[in-house]
Amino acid sequence: MSDRFAQISTNLAxxxxxxxxxxxxxxxxxxxxxxxxxEPLRLAMSPSGIDKGALMAEHILMIDQQVRVISxxxxxxxxxxxxxxxxxxxRGVGAVLHTHSIWNTILSDLHADEKGLAIEGYEMLKxxxxxxTHQHREWLPILENSQDMSALADSIGxxxxxxxxxxxxxxxxxxxYSWGENLAxxxxxxxxxxxLLEATGRALLIRKPQVRS
Numbered sequence: 001m002s003d004r005f006a007q008i009s010t011n012l013a014x015x016x017x018x019x020x021x022x023x024x025x026x027x028x029x030x031x032x033x034x035x036x037x038x039e040p041l042r043l044a045m046s047p048s049g050i051d052k053g054a055l056m057a058e059h060i061l062m063i064d065q066q067v068r069v070i071s072x073x074x075x076x077x078x079x080x081x082x083x084x085x086x087x088x089x090x091r092g093v094g095a096v097l098h099t100h101s102i103w104n105t106i107l108s109d110l111h112a113d114e115k116g117l118a119i120e121g122y123e124m125l126k127x128x129x130x131x132x133t134h135q136h137r138e139w140l141p142i143l144e145n146s147q148d149m150s151a152l153a154d155s156i157g158x159x160x161x162x163x164x165x166x167x168x169x170x171x172x173x174x175x176x177y178s179w180g181e182n183l184a185x186x187x188x189x190x191x192x193x194x195x196l197l198e199a200t201g202r203a204l205l206i207r208k209p210q211v212r213s
Contacts, residue, residue, distance in 0.1 A: 012044055024100065032045075035093075082149045089157075100176075108173060116140055122134060
């Protein structure tokens with residue numbers, strides 16, 4: 001394997017362990033990828049069924065565009081690998097990160113009927129690539145969950161083409177997908193959006209009228 005793959009694997013595993021500590025990828029939830037080569041497409045991909053708190057660089061797989069493992073590992077890539085590949089193809093990005101936090105799971109359900117969640121007015125929005133003001137309105141599309149990865153990938157493709165300015169999307173009662181030109185940018189986007197989702201959720205709790213006994 002190349003030095004590039006080795007370095008990406010180290011960084012992916014480190015991010016996964018950090019996200020596990022932060023409660024965004026507990027147990028075996030979450031999956032993470034980064035582009036190693038574009039032509040032909042080669043991805044460093046987290047494996048299926050491994051506790052993200054124990055994920056190490058040597059666990060990271062290399063897969064091709066058909067989700068075939070080409071790194072000699074016996075492990076299976078994440079079932080959601082086709083979703084990562086579709087995002088990379090649609091957006092031309094270099095990394096995709098998927099988290100399962102409490103807040104993104106709850107809000108993806110609460111706002112499912114609206115097909116998305118708008119977040120605006122927060123200074124932290126300026127952490128998103130291309131955003132220069134707190135007055136920015138970020139729309140997070142919400143897709144229905146499915147175990148049919150091909151159908152879900154097609155739904156994601158349509159959503160990304162429709163919402164070209166989106167930095168992320170939610171899958172109902174499932175989690176958050178975000179991306180970036182590289183791992184550092186993708187990680188920053190997840191951190192910013194997870195912060196904004198938690199702030200949004202906590203604000204709902206604070207504003208909810210208290211029932212007096």
